Structures are given as structure tokens and as C-alpha cells.
């Protein structure tokens with residue numbers, strides 16, 4: 313889409329006036345005077361999430377162990393209930409989605425369940441820009457099957473350090489590849505891959521393919537009824553704002569229903585016989601088969617609450633605003649910060665861009681530190697990226713205008729000079 317932006321604070325304020333989602337900000341604990349640009353690491357707490365957590369505490373206080381049967385068994389069936397709610401965000405069928413464990417564990421679970429290496433076809437295809445935990449999980453799954461990762465894990469290399477070309481991924485789908493794991497959106501550059509095309513090519517070759525949606529869920533509206541991958545995983549604490557360490561999501565395409573999970577546990581058993589406590593495991597007939605142990609209800613409640621906000625706003629409107637926020641940010645970077653040597657590491661096209669913008673600068677680390685002292689919360693990613701993630705729910709166009717003014721000031725006056733290059737434990 314072609315956007316027409318103009319300079320000046322008034323223009324930003326006018327965009328806010330015309331923003332159909334502007335009323336949603338009051339659902340969130342956004343701090344006055346702070347510009348929060350880290351919703352892709354940990355989304356802010358919403359009042360809806362808070363209320364839902366307090367409600368579960370109340371049910372626990374009132375019912376004790378009977379919490380599991382209270383409200384018609386809502387909490388016993390909570391993973392599939394929340395899975396059904398999340399399914400709407402990616403247009404999947406309700407019983408193809410469940411919530412359990414962490415993203416990392418869910419990658420292990422999906423690979424352990426669907427990876428069927430054979431003599432001539434045993435490789436797992438990945439890219440070299442994915443978040444490290446995905447790679448650690450893939451390597452250890454290869455090791456568990458008796459392969460050396462150097463041999464069994466095939467890596468598609470980025471040509472520019474920012475993006476992965478779909479053509480390169482497809483060219484790497486050779487006859488020895490059994491499974492593919494890729495991020496929908498790259499965590500550093502925010503490139504959105506053409507999931508439909510890559511998935512179609514994988515399926516044509518009989519290769520199992522899974523997507524990591526950590527940086528896309530809640531920012532991009534996926535259509536899984538069209539893409540039809542084999543599996544997907546994601547965390548719910550980034551754009552979805554389900555809280556620190558929130559339970560993660562998992563999608564299993566229905567063509568895999570009935571498969572015995574790689575990692576079985578009693579909550580993956582069919583509900584009807586789970587409490588007969590037999591030693592014979594009977595997998596649930598849908599994605600719930602991949603559940604393992606008892607679910608963390610308090611963490612799940614926050615997800616339940618935050619999804620109310622998503623239902624009210626609708627993914628289409630969220631994506632539309634998110635794209636406009638990042639387009640406006642890029643416009644201001646181009647017009648005000650390029651002269652300082654700032655570059656944009658994010659694809660420009662709407663169809664190739666996720667929810668954040670990668671601002672590249674040689675002094676990115678120290679600029680981030682200076683920003684924090686100016687009440688801006690960005691995050692830094694090695695070696696030279698300031699990640700700026702506006703969130704459709706609580707970021708205003710005025711926030712973005714002010715953000716760019718502050719960065720301009722920090723670089724113009726070299727305020728970052730007084731900060732050390734020394735990395736702190738958490739950056």
C-alpha cells in the first residue's frame with residue numbers, strides 16, 4: 313500500500329484522531345510519559361488479563377481441588393478452550409490448536425511427533441537467522457535420533473544478514489530433507505516470509521513443515537485454512553500480552569490427528585478415560601494429544617483475558633494499524649535519521665513486513681541505553697539493531713513521532729557517548 317505521510321506533530325495527532333483502535337489503549341497499563349517499544353518481547357499487561365487472573369485465584373480460594381470441575385469443567389478443558397480462541401487469530405480449526413508448555417518445548421514435541429527420518433531422507437532444514445532456541449531444539453532432536461547435527465541439520469544461509477529468500481529455501485528442499493522449521497517473521501529484521509508459497513513447495517515434495525509464529529501471532533493475521541502447514545508453535549507473551557512466561561501455543565494440522573505424540577503425558581490422553589489412570593495411553597483425537605502435564609491455570613487465565621481485547625478489535629484492524637504504524641515510523645526514519653547513518657533493516661513491502669522495525673546504526677547498543685534514560689523502552693539485538701515494536705493496541709502515532717525526535721536528539725548531541733559498550737546480562 314502507498315501511504316501518504318507528512319512531517320510535524322499535528323499530522324501525528326490527526327492520525328491518532330482517525331485511529332479506530334485508539335480507545336483500546338485504556339485497557340492496558342501503559343505508563344504515562346513512557347514510550348513502550350518492546351511489545352514484541354513482552355506485551356504490556358491489560359486490565360482484562362489482570363481480571364482473569366484474579367478470577368482464577370478466586371475460584372481456587374472458593375473451590376480448592378474442585379477448581380477442576382467448577383464452572384462445568386472450564387478449567388479442566390482450558391487448553392482446548394483457549395486453543396479454540398487462539399485458532400481464530402490464525403484461521404485454523406478450533407481443535408487444531410491447543411496451549412501448553414513453552415515454545416521451545418513445543419518445538420521438541422512437534423518434531424518428536426512428526427519427524428520420521430529414513431535412510432535417504434533424514435535432514436531437517438532451518439535458516440541461519442532464526443532465534444537460537446529453535447536451533448538448539450532442532451539440533452538436540454537430531455542428536456536424539458542418532459544423527460550428527462552437522463550432517464542432519466541443513467541450514468539456508470541469508471545473503472544479506474537481514475532476510476531469507478524464499479527461493480533459497482525452496483532450492484534447499486532436496487530429496488534428503490524430511491522436515492522444515494522456519495520462523496514466520498525473523499526476530500531481528502521483521503521479514504515476513506511467504507508462508508503459503510514455501511509451505512506449498514514443501515508439501516509438493518512430501519516434506520513436513522512447521523512455522524514458528526512467535527513474532528507474528530497477534531500482529532499478523534494468518535490464514536491457516538489456506539496455508540495448511542503440518543504444525544506451528546508460538547509464545548503468547550509477545551504481541552499477545554499474556555504475561556511473562558505465558559503458556560505457549562501449538563497448532564497441529566488435522567491430517568496428523570491420531571498420531572502418537574513424541575512426548576506423552578496424562579493430559580494428552582482422551583479426556584473420557586484420563587481419570588481412570590490406566591497405564592495404557594490413549595491419545596486425544598486432536599491437537600490436545602500433544603499436551604503433557606497439568607496446565608498452569610494462573611498463566612492461562614491472563615491469556616484468556618487478553619484474548620477478549622483481540623476479539624473486540626479483530627485481527628484485520630490490528631494488522632492494518634500495525635502496518636501503518638511501522639510505515640509511518642520508516643517514513644520518519646528516512647526523512648529525519650538517515651542523515652545520521654541510520655538504516656532500515658526491515659523489508660519495505662507490506663506483504664513482507666511484520667510488526668516491528670529494525671533500525672540499524674553502528675552505535676545501536678549505546679543508543680538503546682540512552683533511550684532507556686529518556687523513558688523509551690526499545691530492545692537491542694546484536695550486532696547493530698535497535699528493535700522498535702509499536703503495538704496496535706497501545707502505541708499512538710504521537711508516540712512514534714516523539715520517539716524519532718528523541719533518537720534524533722540522542723544522535724545529534726552524541727548523548728550515547730557517556731554510556732559504556734560493555735553488555736549487561738540482559739540486553
Ligand SMILES: *Cc1c(COP(=O)(O)O)cnc(C)c1O
Pocket residue numbers: 414415416417442443445446495499524526527547560
Ligand atoms: C521469543 C521466541 C522464542 C521463545 O521461546 P520460549 O521457549 O517461549 O522461551 C522462540 N522462538 C522464537 C523465534 C522467538 O521469537
